[in-house]
Amino acid sequence: MKPGRFFYKIAAWWLLVAAAAHSVGHYLFYIDESRFSSDRLDVAKRMQALVADPVLDGSLWRMLQAFSLSFALFLLFAGLASLVLLRGKPGGALLQRMANFNALFWGSAFVLIFLIHPTIQLLIISGVAFVLFALSRLSLSGKKVLRTPGGEPDPGTEPTDGEYPDEGADHMNEMEGLDDMDDISVEELLGEETS
Numbered sequence: 001m002k003p004g005r006f007f008y009k010i011a012a013w014w015l016l017v018a019a020a021a022h023s024v025g026h027y028l029f030y031i032d033e034s035r036f037s038s039d040r041l042d043v044a045k046r047m048q049a050l051v052a053d054p055v056l057d058g059s060l061w062r063m064l065q066a067f068s069l070s071f072a073l074f075l076l077f078a079g080l081a082s083l084v085l086l087r088g089k090p091g092g093a094l095l096q097r098m099a100n101f102n103a104l105f106w107g108s109a110f111v112l113i114f115l116i117h118p119t120i121q122l123l124i125i126s127g128v129a130f131v132l133f134a135l136s137r138l139s140l141s142g143k144k145v146l147r148t149p150g151g152e153p154d155p156g157t158e159p160t161d162g163e164y165p166d167e168g169a170d171h172m173n174e175m176e177g178l179d180d181m182d183d184i185s186v187e188e189l190l191g192e193e194t195s
Contacts, residue, residue, distance in 0.1 A: 002139070003135075003136075003139035004092075004095065004096075004099070004136050004137075004139035004140035005086065005095070005136075006136075006139075007099075007132050007133070007135040007136035007139055008082065008086060008095065008098075008099055008132075008133070008136040009082075009083070009086055010132055011082065011102065011129055011132035011133045011136060012079045012080075012082035012083045012086065013079065013083075014079075014128055014129060014132060015075050015076075015078045015079030015082065015125075015129060016075070016076065016079035016080070016083075018075050018079075018125045018129075019072050019073075019075035019076040019079060022068070022071060022072045022075060022121075022125075023072045025121075026065075026068045026069060026072055029068075030061075030064070030065045030068060044061055047059060047060040047061035047064070048060075048061040048062075075125070082098075082102070085098060092140060095136075095140060096137060096140045096141070099133050099134075099136040099137035099140060100137050102129070102133035102136075103130055103133040103134040103136075103137050106126050106127075106129040106130035106133060107126075107130040107134070109122075109126040109130075110123060110126040110127050110130055113126060
């Protein structure tokens with residue numbers, strides 16, 4: 001597997017691992033009250049008594065639980081979506097765009113979290129995801145681009161990860177040379193003499 005795809009795949013698995021770790025933390029912090037210290041249990045009871053959403057009769061504790069679960073589901077979705085994309089064997093240009101999008105997204109997330117709500121767990125998740133997707137994008141840069149029959153670059157078939165053989169470009173060069181040929185008969189193509 002070429003470096004660009006390798007880093008992209010590792011980034012996808014990192015998001016899945018983060019989703020699993022956050023889910024375990026969610027259970028231990030919000031669900032399993034037998035593990036709560038007396039102070040945490042007291043805080044949980046107070047938050048359960050505080051109604052944050054009168055319409056749905058949701059307590060502040062319930063809302064925190066929902067946001068925590070939503071974050072775990074988001075990480076699961078982001079990781080699975082990246083793996084599904086890779087299974088479809090995308091062209092190099094599409095993989096570049098997705099790696100670039102993910103690097104920008106997770107890099108921006110890291111900066112926002114650092115500036116607004118700096119928590120070590122979220123900084124590690126977003127920071128590692130940013131680095132891996134950025135490495136994927138950098139590994140996919142600067143490779144040879146296949147040409148269309150008209151000679152224009154075909155960004156949809158950019159062999160950024162070496163999945164396209166070199167003879168494809170040679171075949172295109174041979175095709176371009178056909179324009180210079182004179183009109184000849186079938187007999188001449190078959191090597192037969194014409195009278």
